[in-house]
Amino acid sequence: MRSDRRRYDDPCGIARAVDVIGERWSVLVVRELMFGPRRFGQLADGLPHISPNVLSQRLRELESDGVVRRHTLAPPASVTLYELTPRGQALEPVLVELGRWGSATPRIIGHDLSPAAILFSLRTLFDPTAGGRVTYGLQLAGEWYGVDIDGAAIQVTRGRPADAVASLSTDVATLRELTMLGTPVREAEASGRLTIEGDRRAAARFPKHFLRPAPAPAGSAAAG
Numbered sequence: 272m273r274s275d276r277r278r279y280d281d282p283c284g285i286a287r288a289v290d291v292i293g294e295r296w297s298v299l300v301v302r303e304l305m306f307g308p309r310r311f312g313q314l315a316d317g318l319p320h321i322s323p324n325v326l327s328q329r330l331r332e333l334e335s336d337g338v339v340r341r342h343t344l345a346p347p348a349s350v351t352l353y354e355l356t357p358r359g360q361a362l363e364p365v366l367v368e369l370g371r372w373g374s375a376t377p378r379i380i381g382h383d384l385s386p387a388a389i390l391f392s393l394r395t396l397f398d399p400t401a402g403g404r405v406t407y408g409l410q411l412a413g414e415w416y417g418v419d420i421d422g423a424a425i426q427v428t429r430g431r432p433a434d435a436v437a438s439l440s441t442d443v444a445t446l447r448e449l450t451m452l453g454t455p456v457r458e459a460e461a462s463g464r465l466t467i468e469g470d471r472r473a474a475a476r477f478p479k480h481f482l483r484p485a486p487a488p489a490g491s492a493a494a495g
Contacts, residue, residue: 401480441466
C-alpha cells in the first residue's frame, strides 16, 4: 500500500471526503461498482483508459479506506469480485448530484458511456414531473436491471424485475439515443437495435420519463 497519497490535512468534511475519493479514477471506480459486484476485467472494460496498475492501486486504496471490499467465490469459480461496502454505497446520492451537475458541461465527442454510466444517467435525467407508477426491465450489455418509477422517484437495481410492465433489451449507444437524443422507441426497434417484451405502449413511453441534458453554459466549447 502506498504511503505517499496526497492529503489536504484539512479538518473540513469535504476535504476529508476528497482525501478518500479525490484521486484520479477513484470516483469512476465507485460508479462502476454501484450496481453490483464486478471482476477486475469488468471494471477495466468500463474504464477503458485506465491502466491495470492504476486500477489495482485505486482498488487497494478504496479497500483500505473502507469503500470497497473484495472476496473470492468458492471453487470451481474461484473468481475475485470487488463490491462496495455500505460506506461506498452511501456515495450514490453524491454521484447522482455530481452527474446532474456535470451533464451541463460539453460532452466529449467520440467516447461512449459505460453501462454503469448510462444507468446513472437515468437517475440524473429523471423527470419527476412525468408522473405515473411503472416498472421496466432493462437488458443492457447482457445484464438485467430493474427501473422502478413511482411518481417523483426512480430506482435502478440490478436483476430482472418480476413485475415489469415492459422489458427493453438494447445497447448503451441506443439507450443514450432514446433517453438523451429523443430517438423514438419504435424507430430503434425497427432498426433492430432494440427488442421489446410486454406492453408496447408502456415501452414507447419509457424515454418520456427522462429530460434531455441541459445545454452547455454559454461560451463553452464542445470537447473533441
